Amino acid sequence: MIEVTRLTRYYGDHPAVVDVSFSIADKEIVGFLGLNGAGKSTTLKVLAGLILPSDGNVKIAGVDALDAPDSLRQRIGFLPEEPPLYREMRVNDFLVFCGQLKGMTRADAQARLPEVCRLTDLEGREDWLIDELSHGYRKRVGIAQAIIHNPDLVILDEPISGLDPAQIVEMRRVIRGLKDHCTVLLSSHILSEISQTCDRILVLHDGALVAQGTEDELASRAQGGSRLSLSVAGTDPAPLSAALQAFAGATEITVEPAGARIEATCVVEGDQRGALVAHLVGAGLSVWEVTSSEAELEQIFLGLTRNSS
Numbered sequence: 001m002i003e004v005t006r007l008t009r010y011y012g013d014h015p016a017v018v019d020v021s022f023s024i025a026d027k028e029i030v031g032f033l034g035l036n037g038a039g040k041s042t043t044l045k046v047l048a049g050l051i052l053p054s055d056g057n058v059k060i061a062g063v064d065a066l067d068a069p070d071s072l073r074q075r076i077g078f079l080p081e082e083p084p085l086y087r088e089m090r091v092n093d094f095l096v097f098c099g100q101l102k103g104m105t106r107a108d109a110q111a112r113l114p115e116v117c118r119l120t121d122l123e124g125r126e127d128w129l130i131d132e133l134s135h136g137y138r139k140r141v142g143i144a145q146a147i148i149h150n151p152d153l154v155i156l157d158e159p160i161s162g163l164d165p166a167q168i169v170e171m172r173r174v175i176r177g178l179k180d181h182c183t184v185l186l187s188s189h190i191l192s193e194i195s196q197t198c199d200r201i202l203v204l205h206d207g208a209l210v211a212q213g214t215e216d217e218l219a220s221r222a223q224g225g226s227r228l229s230l231s232v233a234g235t236d237p238a239p240l241s242a243a244l245q246a247f248a249g250a251t252e253i254t255v256e257p258a259g260a261r262i263e264a265t266c267v268v269e270g271d272q273r274g275a276l277v278a279h280l281v282g283a284g285l286s287v288w289e290v291t292s293s294e295a296e297l298e299q300i301f302l303g304l305t306r307n308s309s
């Protein structure tokens with residue numbers, strides 16, 4: 001769906017994004033995670049066709065951002081951090097107006113309204129003045145204007161900014177509901193939101209892409225591998241210690257008795273839980289449990305950005 005190759009964008013002499021490359025599949029929700037000033041909004045604005053790259057190449061559904069910018073914009077819906085709303089208009093009139101701005105006929109935009117209001121949970125508020133809506137519902141109107149023309153890609157810049165906890169839960173549901181219809185990119189510096197909303201995460205730091213993958217993959221990288229916790233039946237730690245020492249690639253091994261069982265931790269490359277269980281059973285041990293000890297996303301992010309500095 002999206003192919004970005006060596007994207008670079010300068011503001012004057014300041015490099016906001018430097019040599020960033022990534023790809024995103026169709027109907028995937030991907031989060032751009034980074035501190036303020038990391039380059040998230042600049043990257044999204046380039047993808048939305050609002051600004052041009054200083055260097056590099058961007059293709060969306062095979063359309064080149066430089067060769068056919070108008071064609072590219074027709075495939076994209078964009079919600080900036082501050083929704084671009086005419087508050088004196090009613091929701092339905094505003095959305096039809098936005099549809100017409102994006103090349104739809106008035107009849108087509110009106111026909112699309114029920115589906116858009118269902119997806120953004122605006123049903124029952126179509127005739128409300130936008131100024132009478134809460135901040136959370138105005139954010140939903142912002143998403144509705146981004147999808148009124150049924151785009152292939154929807155870009156949301158800080159979609160939960162300023163929302164209260166209840167509104168955040170509702171917004172998360174709305175965003176997840178878009179996945180069946182389009183690819184979704186969103187930026188946030190709120191770690192828990194990225195974790196609970198997105199399929200994959202791209203971590204930006206000082207204008208560079210320092211990591212990408214699922215939360216588990218990022219945790220593995222930040223920790224130097226997957227940290228496993230395990231327990232086996234018995235009271236003598238020596239057999240388990242010997243078996244772990246013999247398991248290829250296992251490091252940072254700890255073993256200690258815990259009543260009627262032995263508990264241990266180790267770090268391995270990738271997800272090798274199945275192979276480890278087979279190895280322990282082959283060594284004559286009765287395995288009770290093997291689990292992955294996931295790092296908190298905050299720890300993952302700090303580890304990744306610290307290592308890249």
